[in-house]
Amino acid sequence: MLADSRIGTLAAPSAEIVAEKGRSLWQEATRRFLGNRAAMFCGLLLLGIVVFTLVGPYLSHWTIEKVDWPVLGKVKDLGFPSLETGHFFGVDESARDLYSRVIQGTQISLAVGVLGSLVAVVVGTLYGAVAGYFGGRLDSLMMRVVDILYSIPFMFILILLLIIFGRSFIMLFVGIGLVSWLGMSRVVRGQTLTLKNREFVEAAIAGGARPMTVILRHIVPNLMGVVVVYATLLIPEMILTESFISFLGLGVQEPNTSLGALISEGAQTMQYGEIWQLAFPLVFFVLIIYAFFFIGDGLRDALDPKDR
Amino acid sequence: MLKFILKRLAVAIPTLLVLIVFSFILMKVAPGNPFNGEKKLPKLVLENIYARYGLDKPEWRQLLEYVWNIVAHFDFGPSFQYRDRTVNEIIAQGFPVTLTYGCWSFVVASVVGISMGTLAAIRQNTWLDYFAVGITIGAQAVPNFVMAPILTLIFSLGLHWLPGGGWNNGAWPNVVMPVIALSTSYMANIARIMRSSMLEVLNSNFIRTARAKGLSGGRVLFGHALKPALLPVISYLGPALVGMITGSVVVDVFFSTGGIGSAFVNSALNRDYSTILGITILLGALTIAGNLLVDVLYAWVDPKIRY
DSSP states (O other): HHHHHHHHHHGGGGGGGGOOOOHHHHHHHHHHHHHHHHHHHHHHHHHHHHHHHGGGGOSSSSOOBBOOGGGGOOOOHHHHHHHHSSSOOOTTTTSSBBBHHHHHHHHHHHHHHHHHHHHIIIIIHHHHHHHHOOHHHHHHHHHHHHHHHSSHHHHHHHHHHHSSSSOOOHHHHHHHHHHHHHHHHHHHHHHHHHHSHHHHHHHHHHTTTTHHIIIIIIIIIHHHHHHHHHHHHHHHHHHHHHHHHHHOOSSTTTTOOOOHHHHHHHHGGGGGGTHHHHHHHHHHHOOOOOHHHHHHEEEEEEHHHHOO | HHHHHHHHHHHHHHHHHHHHHHHHHHHHHHOOOOOOSSSSSOEEEEEEEETTTTTHHHHHHHHHHHHHHHIIOOOBBOOOSSSSBBBBHHHHHHHHHHHHHHHHHHHHHHHHHHHHHHHHTTTTTSSSHHHHHHHHHHTTTTOHHHHHHHHHHIIISSSSSSSSSSSGGHHHHHHHHHHHHHHHHHHHHHHHHHHHHHHHTTTTTHHHHHHTOOOOOHHHIIIIIHHHHHHHHHHHHHHHHHHHHHHHHHHHHHHHOOHHHHHHHHHHTOOOHHHHHHHHHHHHHHHHHHHHHHHHHHHHHHHOOOO
């Protein structure tokens, strides 16, 4: 308090000189990101897709399970996309409405991507920051563990998990969460190593802050730039993984679906001329993947302009 | 160099052991086993079967024997599903197929990717560059399980140029589509990495010096620029190899090529645990060996790495 009031009295006479207000790192980054047309467009596109998956179900009276019996068996002739029948995207091979199934698949794929990435952010950041901050033997032990886990072909482990414990959303999520944080922890550790010798960390330690306080209050906030970029680029990877699993028929269980499962079903029926069953899920899939790629790129340019 | 290889091996071998032990434990904690199905077997029969598959011993003995048989005899034991076949036979049937299109994919992805990236870099901002960059961006979001149906749609159902599936003892029309489907996205990534690293190298001082000496464009490119520009690509080859090995599952399922991927999926659906375990370990070992090879290659090419 004392120090504050003293600064106040000293600063008062020069108050007329209006200094230009400084801009923080995040304000600068926001400005750069808003100026990136490709990233902004993809951001809006993604927002549109999310809004669509939320509003879309109310526009159609078909659900993901309801079978349109008159169409069953005559999907090629009657099941094509049309506004009159209410099947905006047509029907799938079992005569269920593809519009509501694509919406649900998109929701699940996005959820898997975001949740997987969230695990990476929480676990990976803490793990990497702790390893990097304490250094020494703990660091080499923790990083050796990551090295070993990293070189295990986790796709097979994931498939093994799904076979043995049954297919479920939770198992899929656990499997993806188990490995998604590995890359993040490496990136974060590297950043922590450069941060931990900076003056503000020294000041915090001198001020008597305990190690975990230093990590959580001083190091982690400064890592956010890298973490945000990496997490955004991780989302499409997670979606790809989930789709791969679903393509093999090991993902979420019927009647629930995901984009990978829909693409797999569509790929089997396209030879009968029911191309819409492949096209609609594929378009959504590709748009989402691209959107995240470009947003991630844009964020990288915005938050770390020197790293090109 | 030898010390470096030994150091990498010191990580690779425990990794492999962790993989084996982890998969083995997973298989053991799985509810039920293949022999207590709907039909109740008499106790004596069950005991005989357990003795035949070594399931009557304590679990740690089973694990040790399993590891020992793999390490010493390269023997993955009998299949739980097909009573007259061993896992080795199942692997021996599918593995050559996977190896054939896997190797081709790897070669195609690296050769085409590297040349495309290099061409785009030396002709920066021409139509060739834009074309390469366009393909790269396009192929990035098209994983193998999306590429496969699209290829079939065009070349098999549309143009009738290539057969839609089957292996046919590796006749080239049967190999083309699996290889393209498997290699495209990795090719695109390699091209992208190659282009940016080549651009960086071409703008560096030692290349300017080489040009100032009056060397021809080809000498500058192949004698000076190529090697340093390849470094980031080499470090990507490891993940690419892993991706192609896992991608073989998709190729087998989609093109019915009958490789090891289809054996994996079949045994997965039949709960043939010993076969799943065997294939997981084999492909895992392959992945680890591939990564090791890439690391050694990197150390060999990069003069900055001390070992």
